[in-house]
Amino acid sequence: MPLKLLLQLSWRNLWRQRRRNGMMILAIIVAVGSLIFTNALIRGYQYDMLEDSVLNLSGHLKLLAPGYNEDPSIMSHLVIPQAFRLAIPDEEIYHWTSRIVVPAVVISERETRGIQLVGIDPKDELKMSFLAEVKILGRMLADERDQGVVVGKQLVEQLDTRLGRRIVLMTQGADGLNREAGFRIVGLFDAPGTSLEKRYIFTGRGTLQSLLDTDAVTELSVRLKAGVALGKVKQSLRLLFADLDILDWKELQPMAGAMFEFSDAIVLIWFVIMASALAFGLVNTLITGVMERVRELGMFRALGMRRGAVLLQVLAESLLIVVMGLLCGLVFGYLLVYVMQEGIDLSQFAQGLEAAGMRSIIVPRLMTQDLILVSVLTIILGFLASLFPAVKAVRINPLDALQK
Amino acid sequence: MDKVVRCKGICRVYADDAYPVQALDNVDFEVATGEFVSLAGPSGSGKSTLLNIIGGLDRPTSGSVYLGDVCLNQLDESELSDLRLYQMGFIFQDYNLIPVLNALENVEFTMQLQGVHPGERTERAMATLASLNLDGLAHRRPAELSGGQQQRVAIARAIVTKPKVLLADEPSANLDSKSTESLLALLRQLNQEQGVTIITATHDPLVMRYAGRRVLLVDGHIDIDDSDSIDNAH
Numbered sequence: 001m002p003l004k005l006l007l008q009l010s011w012r013n014l015w016r017q018r019r020r021n022g023m024m025i026l027a028i029i030v031a032v033g034s035l036i037f038t039n040a041l042i043r044g045y046q047y048d049m050l051e052d053s054v055l056n057l058s059g060h061l062k063l064l065a066p067g068y069n070e071d072p073s074i075m076s077h078l079v080i081p082q083a084f085r086l087a088i089p090d091e092e093i094y095h096w097t098s099r100i101v102v103p104a105v106v107i108s109e110r111e112t113r114g115i116q117l118v119g120i121d122p123k124d125e126l127k128m129s130f131l132a133e134v135k136i137l138g139r140m141l142a143d144e145r146d147q148g149v150v151v152g153k154q155l156v157e158q159l160d161t162r163l164g165r166r167i168v169l170m171t172q173g174a175d176g177l178n179r180e181a182g183f184r185i186v187g188l189f190d191a192p193g194t195s196l197e198k199r200y201i202f203t204g205r206g207t208l209q210s211l212l213d214t215d216a217v218t219e220l221s222v223r224l225k226a227g228v229a230l231g232k233v234k235q236s237l238r239l240l241f242a243d244l245d246i247l248d249w250k251e252l253q254p255m256a257g258a259m260f261e262f263s264d265a266i267v268l269i270w271f272v273i274m275a276s277a278l279a280f281g282l283v284n285t286l287i288t289g290v291m292e293r294v295r296e297l298g299m300f301r302a303l304g305m306r307r308g309a310v311l312l313q314v315l316a317e318s319l320l321i322v323v324m325g326l327l328c329g330l331v332f333g334y335l336l337v338y339v340m341q342e343g344i345d346l347s348q349f350a351q352g353l354e355a356a357g358m359r360s361i362i363v364p365r366l367m368t369q370d371l372i373l374v375s376v377l378t379i380i381l382g383f384l385a386s387l388f389p390a391v392k393a394v395r396i397n398p399l400d401a402l403q404k
Numbered sequence: 405m406d407k408v409v410r411c412k413g414i415c416r417v418y419a420d421d422a423y424p425v426q427a428l429d430n431v432d433f434e435v436a437t438g439e440f441v442s443l444a445g446p447s448g449s450g451k452s453t454l455l456n457i458i459g460g461l462d463r464p465t466s467g468s469v470y471l472g473d474v475c476l477n478q479l480d481e482s483e484l485s486d487l488r489l490y491q492m493g494f495i496f497q498d499y500n501l502i503p504v505l506n507a508l509e510n511v512e513f514t515m516q517l518q519g520v521h522p523g524e525r526t527e528r529a530m531a532t533l534a535s536l537n538l539d540g541l542a543h544r545r546p547a548e549l550s551g552g553q554q555q556r557v558a559i560a561r562a563i564v565t566k567p568k569v570l571l572a573d574e575p576s577a578n579l580d581s582k583s584t585e586s587l588l589a590l591l592r593q594l595n596q597e598q599g600v601t602i603i604t605a606t607h608d609p610l611v612m613r614y615a616g617r618r619v620l621l622v623d624g625h626i627d628i629d630d631s632d633s634i635d636n637a638h
């Protein structure tokens with residue numbers, strides 16, 4: 001097959017109808033570019049959400065004692081041996097920690113609230129959760145024996161108390177009996193949104209263990225390195241800890257998980273809509289090109305060009321259009337993302353976002369997998385769209401073409 | 405003399421319309437290697453039809469066609485395609501050249517389809533163009549050439565592959581009489597000096613004058629074939 005000749009013909013035919021083909025290429029550039037950009041925005045939003053969710057004390061994965069997820073209390077606990085090492089390769093794991101999380105009631109001089117009391121080891125926690133990122137008024141817990149508590153700003157307002165004051169915490173001990181103790185508020189955290197602030201009170205893990213009369217914890221939380229496949233790690237953890245519940249962040253936060261998955265679908269749906277519009281344009285452009293050249297294509301056949309070669313010639317032509325549009329479109333999309341790399345501030349449009357614990361600035365996030373997806377699908381679609389015109393070209397009877 | 409083209413009892417009926425048209429009616433026709441034949445006849449007499457059947461562009465409804473020893477009736481679509489590529493040279497009435505290729509590339513076109521090596525290809529194409537005094541125009545595209553020049557480039561393309569037969573349907577239809585004459589002089593020169601076998605279909609009395617043998621078609625059958633008289637004279 002004289003491929004070089006076919007490509008040469010295709011290339012020059014492109015220039016022959018430069019206005020029409022140029023418009024088509026431009027349409028592909030705009031479509032691919034904006035597709036890349038909007039995808040990047042969706043991904044930005046999606047991964048912000050993932051990060052927020054992971055930092056919401058859930059980590060990527062949690063190992064829980066059986067039953068804890070249904071009925072969280074110290075009664076469902078796990079004991080971590082002294083020199084325990086999580087047998088996950090260092091390339092996969094970012095950090096892990098163990099916590100006690102139990103429901104508790106907090107009582108100030110004036111108010112009572114239900115909260116989650118969390119016993120942490122601050123040196124690990126600062127690599128695990130939002131506590132590392134938020135502003136803290138006063139001080140952070142010093143170590144796992146620290147007897148102070150760190151409370152959300154919002155909750156302190158609700159309890160009508162202050163930094164430095166004491167509060168009473170009431171919860172169930174390991175023996176099933178109630179415990180209560182007074183704690184001094186040593187720090188206030190100011191989290192994005194208000195739900196975290198109202199929900200958690202942190203104290204030292206050892207302190208809480210003494211209060212509950214236990215040396216167990218309720219959970220082991222694992223944070224993975226960026227890009228590590230969640231499913232794989234979950235699988236190997238499952239082999240290691242057959243008797244524990246192993247839940248990933250999507251299971252721990254089903255709403256966020258569903259949104260995450262929905263975003264994946266949106267990316268695809270958005271692509272299909274854009275691409276179908278393009279496909280119609282492409283078919284039209286190519287058909288016009290073929291109809292204009294009926295005589296020429298007929299002559300190719302008369303001179304002895306085989307049908308397959310005619311087919312390839314038309315396909316090559318459309319592929320050139322698609323590939324040129326695609327490449328420029330990828331660059332265009334990249335530039336858009338680059339220009340907007342500081343993020344788009346949505347606070348003007350949606351003032352409720354912050355209150356709902358969402359970030360009001362979306363930073364576009366370019367993902368290789370999306371670039372590949374868009375490229376591959378565009379080329380496949382371009383190919384399918386050019387099949388019809390190409391077959392039409394092959395059907396041309398050289399005699400009819402030359403006589404007309 | 406050996407016959408390069410042999411047609412036996414050719415009929416061609418166009419039956420696609422309401423009335424079937426008998427374009428060729430039991431035509432027996434042979435061409436010897438090195439002949440320059442002109443098919444003449446009124447419009448609709450079947451000249452193009454016969455030429456297309458000989459060239460493997462069309463198939464007879466009945467009867468058989470041979471090119472050398474090859475029976476065209478038995479070839480399938482792609483074999484006919486190859487036959488046209490390797491054995492036939494075509495000159496069409498108009499729109500002969502590929503507009504996006506220059507003269508040289510147009511001449512190289514069929515060789516490229518044949519898979520001739522690039523170096524040899526260009527060399528042969530240039531040599532052929534030069535022999536037709538077209539080497540100065542090698543890098544012009546068809547749009548930059550006159551009708552006569554285009555037709556000469558088309559001839560260069562048709563003969564560069566050394567076809568068994570050169571088929572020309574109304575080669576002078578779009579040319580003025582001066583260009584027609586130089587075209588005919590060229591065809592005659594190719595015929596006499598290189599022994600190229602040529603069959604043309606034409607209305608043009610000038611073309612008929614240059615041909616060595618004239619065949620008159622009327623209503624799809626051969627009315628007069630002046631080779632008979634030549635044969636008789638011998």
Ligand SMILES: Nc1ncnc2c1ncn2[C@@H]1O[C@H](COP(=O)(O)OP(=O)(O)OP(=O)(O)O)[C@@H](O)[C@H]1O
Binds near residue numbers: 446
């Ligand atoms: N594709 C076709 N379908 C139907 N009839 C056809 C077709 N092609 C040719 N014919 C008919 O066959 C007959 C012979 O046509 P042909 O083209 O061979 O004549 P011609 O001698 O070349 O005429 P002209 O001098 O006008 O070129 C005519 O009556 C024509 O109408």
Ligand SMILES: [Mg+2]
Binds near residue numbers: 451452453573605
């Ligand atoms: Mg004709």
